[in-house]
Amino acid sequence: MTTYQTRRGAYTYGQAVGILLLDAKAPFIPGDVANATSYDYPVIYKTVEGLSTSVCLNGAPEFHEKLAAAAKELAREGVKGISSDCGFMLQFQEAVAEAVDIPVCMSSLLQLPFIARSLDPSQPIGVITADSTNLDEGFLTRGGIKLPPNPLIIRGMQDEPEFKTAVLEEKGTLDSDLITAETVACAEKLLAEYPTMGAILLECSMLPPYAKAVQDAVGLPVYDFISAIDYLSAGMRPRAYTGGY
Amino acid sequence: MPVYKTRPAAEAYGYCVGILLLDYQVPFVPGDVGNADTYDYPVLFKVVEGATYPRVFVGDPELEPAVIEAAQALEAQGVKAISSDCGFFLNYQDVIAKAVNIPVCASSLLQVPFVASFLGKSKSIGVITADSSALSNHMIAKIGLDNDRKLVIKGMQEKPCFDKQIMKEGDELVTEDIERETVEVALEMQRENPDLGAILLECSMLPPYSKAVQEATDLPVYDFITMIDYFQRGTHQKAYDTPRHYY
Numbered sequence: 204m205t206t207y208q209t210r211r212g213a214y215t216y217g218q219a220v221g222i223l224l225l226d227a228k229a230p231f232i233p234g235d236v237a238n239a240t241s242y243d244y245p246v247i248y249k250t251v252e253g254l255s256t257s258v259c260l261n262g263a264p265e266f267h268e269k270l271a272a273a274a275k276e277l278a279r280e281g282v283k284g285i286s287s288d289c290g291f292m293l294q295f296q297e298a299v300a301e302a303v304d305i306p307v308c309m310s311s312l313l314q315l316p317f318i319a320r321s322l323d324p325s326q327p328i329g330v331i332t333a334d335s336t337n338l339d340e341g342f343l344t345r346g347g348i349k350l351p352p353n354p355l356i357i358r359g360m361q362d363e364p365e366f367k368t369a370v371l372e373e374k375g376t377l378d379s380d381l382i383t384a385e386t387v388a389c390a391e392k393l394l395a396e397y398p399t400m401g402a403i404l405l406e407c408s409m410l411p412p413y414a415k416a417v418q419d420a421v422g423l424p425v426y427d428f429i430s431a432i433d434y435l436s437a438g439m440r441p442r443a444y445t446g447g448y
Numbered sequence: 449m450p451v452y453k454t455r456p457a458a459e460a461y462g463y464c465v466g467i468l469l470l471d472y473q474v475p476f477v478p479g480d481v482g483n484a485d486t487y488d489y490p491v492l493f494k495v496v497e498g499a500t501y502p503r504v505f506v507g508d509p510e511l512e513p514a515v516i517e518a519a520q521a522l523e524a525q526g527v528k529a530i531s532s533d534c535g536f537f538l539n540y541q542d543v544i545a546k547a548v549n550i551p552v553c554a555s556s557l558l559q560v561p562f563v564a565s566f567l568g569k570s571k572s573i574g575v576i577t578a579d580s581s582a583l584s585n586h587m588i589a590k591i592g593l594d595n596d597r598k599l600v601i602k603g604m605q606e607k608p609c610f611d612k613q614i615m616k617e618g619d620e621l622v623t624e625d626i627e628r629e630t631v632e633v634a635l636e637m638q639r640e641n642p643d644l645g646a647i648l649l650e651c652s653m654l655p656p657y658s659k660a661v662q663e664a665t666d667l668p669v670y671d672f673i674t675m676i677d678y679f680q681r682g683t684h685q686k687a688y689d690t691p692r693h694y695y
Binding site: 230231232233238240241283297300301302303304305306307308313314316317318320321322323347349401402412414417418424425427430433434435437438439441442444445446447448 | 475476477478479483485486528529541545546549550551552553558559561562563565566567568569570592594645646655656658659661662668669670671673674677678679681682683685686687688689690692694695
């Protein structure tokens with residue numbers, strides 16, 4: 204017999220990951236971090252009011268406490284891990300990890316040292332981000348990331364017309380065919396310039412829908428926000444093995 | 449129209465991850481790295497000739513050519529990433545990564561810094577290994593964990609069933625025995641380290657017991673399979689084919 208206790212503050216149970224969201228309005232399509240069908244397990248979302256995309260990308264230390272409080276609320280509801288829908292939330296990784304007792308992966312960028320370890324140090328890693336004007340090695344270091352020896356080539360989507368208007372300017376519609384073409388072109392250019400590139404990391408939470416197209420085009424390992432969240436959740440959802448031997 | 453090229457060294461196609469195996473014979477139960485039914489995708493195994501575990505534990509440099517040859521043979525067969533069935537293959541991680549053009553995750557221990565990055569600064573990370581006496585300072589340095597993160601290591605080598613059935617290559621493996629011993633070690637680790645934030649199982653024969661360890665400790669538990677799944681994922685991106693109106 205297994206006895207379960209009421210979790211005070213919880214209205215539902217079984218939520219695997221709690222995801223803190225930017226205060227942003229755009230269509231979050233299947234594959235997006237903020238689309239619930241992107242996962243093989245249930246997730247629960249919580250918007251951080253006032254934390255717009257541009258505020259987050261430009262750095263928002265005044266939001267540390269608000270993020271920590273939101274994460275605590277998600278933890279009280281019983282989630283087993285905390286994540287977010289913006290790689291730039293790396294700036295809140297420490298504040299949130301200190302606030303809760305469950306594992307926290309606020310940013311896709313936390314994968315960088317792990318990805319680098321699987322490659323030879325001479326192989327460049329391409330990072331495709333929403334906004335390369337705000338993402339540099341200093342930002343990664345301040346966020347607690349130990350820079351790998353591999354060259355990091357950071358490219359942004361901020362000047363791509365559909366990505367810019369749909370994601371950064373929130374025009375209210377999103378054409379996924381156009382963003383596929385824009386993301387694939389960015390990746391192909393990266394590979395053309397750095398033929399020994401070992402892997403590509405998609406920073407932005409709105410890019411995982413295009414990860415497969417990027418991989419099909421360049422034939423490299425491609426990591427994204429969903430691969431980080433899947434890994435985070437794997438530690439709290441160990442499998443029962445029933446196969447043969 | 450896609451055009452596919454023959455891969456001259458390939459006997460068959462579609463293998464996702466290639467796994468280097470110790471020269472070692474015990475029953476690999478479901479959940480073990482050396483059990484093909486552990487995975488949701490096809491894997492290709494290759495025994496590294498002469499790779500007995502005492503040699504891999506110390507990183508015998510004379511074994512390097514055989515390790516590289518086996519890894520390159522797997523790559524030539526078309527696998528998209530390479531792993532192994534012993535965390536002590538960490539000793540060969542760098543030479544394999546240099547020798548092939550696909551991602552290499554030869555050791556479960558590579559996950560330690562990644563998992564640590566999920567935890568608050570005051571939390572420690574625990575490693576349960578087959579043999580803690582063999583996990584040298586040299587190897588611990590290779591893990592690449594920040595110096596200010598507390599690392600706790602415990603071995604299974606003094607547990608009688610693990611010693612008899614696994615270390616001494618017994619003919620029989622009783623999963624209830626190994627599960628009980630692994631949970632004992634994990635609970636002892638948690639008792640001694642109230643700041644423990646996550647557990648990593650180093651040994652490729654321990655993933656069958658991750659679930660029991662997680663349930664007993666209520667901590668996140670990572671193992672060889674969580675790592676192999678991760679690299680499979682990165683080398684095999686999925687289509688989100690949910691109907692368009694699910695947005």
